[in-house]
Amino acid sequence: MSKDLEKVEEKKSNTKKNDIKKSSVKKTSSKEGASVKKSSSSKKATAKTSPKKSVNEKVNESITLEEADSFYHVSLLAQAVCVIGVLFISILAIFEHSFTVPIEVLIGITLLIMAYNNDKLFKRKGLTVVYLVFGIVCLLIGVLGYFGVTI
DSSP: OHHHHHHHHHHHHHHHHHHHHOEEEEOTTTTOOOEEEEOOOSSSOOOOOOHHHHHHHHHHSOOHHHHHHHHHHHHHHHHHHHHHHHHHHHHHHHHOOOGGGHHHHHHHHHHHHHHHHIIISSSSTTTTTHHHHHHHHHHHHHHHHHHTTOO
């Protein structure tokens, strides 16, 4: 009787091990499209991988292409909102002179966002430096104008 119980327990443990193996999750990296298996058990995988490969897989899994695209869409949206804000505040500044400081600050922020988009999204380096310099100058003029210093 006890032998039968032992055999039943062995079968249960074997089926549990097989279930764990079957429940492994496959993830694909964004660049290579290669499959990476991740086991749901707490045991480490026995596959031989070099440290470089595991680091690269972690880097590839950290940011997917869709996440990067969504972030670039957000940065383009921020640029569009800043441009619309500059236009709106410019119309207000025609009637009220006190809106010149917010325009300068908003133009500086817009130029910095344009520099970021130009460098990261469009991969053009030429005007990035120009956008950065004028963006920082406009921010400084705006902040100094807020404290009453005119240049």
